[in-house]
Amino acid sequence: MKPLDQNITYGQARGYEQFYIDEFGTKTGVRGEDISPTNRGNKINSYDRNNTTRDPTRQQYFDDAYDSKKSGTSSKGGGGC
Helix, strand or coil, rough: CCCCCCCCCCHHHHHHHHHHHHCCCCCCCCCCCCECCEEEECCCCCCCCCCCCCCCCHHHHHHHHHHHHHHHHHCCCCCCC
């Protein structure tokens, strides 16, 4: 395995992680259920893209990182993982 991103900030990591969850469809786990062969995926989002209680500047930072990753990736698997 090789890292998809290096030397990034916490906010970038949150945005990128959420992008990867959405792009690769890995939010397949169910909260409250034991980990098993059928319940192994992400159970929660990296951050809520529709959050209205987080500081707007912080939310925008996460969203900007998500959007920058989205605009730089044209297809699944293009990240070199």
